[in-house]
Amino acid sequence: MASFTKRGTKGRAVVSYRGKRYSATLATKTEAKERASRKEQALKSYASGDMGRFKSVGDAFMRYAREVSLAKHFLPASIKSFEHL
Numbered sequence: 001m002a003s004f005t006k007r008g009t010k011g012r013a014v015v016s017y018r019g020k021r022y023s024a025t026l027a028t029k030t031e032a033k034e035r036a037s038r039k040e041q042a043l044k045s046y047a048s049g050d051m052g053r054f055k056s057v058g059d060a061f062m063r064y065a066r067e068v069s070l071a072k073h074f075l076p077a078s079i080k081s082f083e084h085l
């Protein structure tokens with residue numbers, strides 16, 4: 001659950017989740033509300049096990065090999081070295 005306060009000209013958001021508090025101070029109260037909403041969503045998705053597209057370090061290496069290394073002109077053999085991970 002999030003709470004919002006105005007601190008001078010800035011906005012502050014505090015998100016409480018499972019006994020821990022996460023806070024951020026931003027330029028406006030509206031930005032603080034948006035940040036709090038994103039943080040709550042991230043905490044809930046992390047708790048449910050849906051942590052994003054990568055499931056392992058090997059998956060991250062394969063994505064790197066497909067997307068980044070091709071732009072760096074690596075040889076196709078170096079991409080194949082990631083496939084066993």
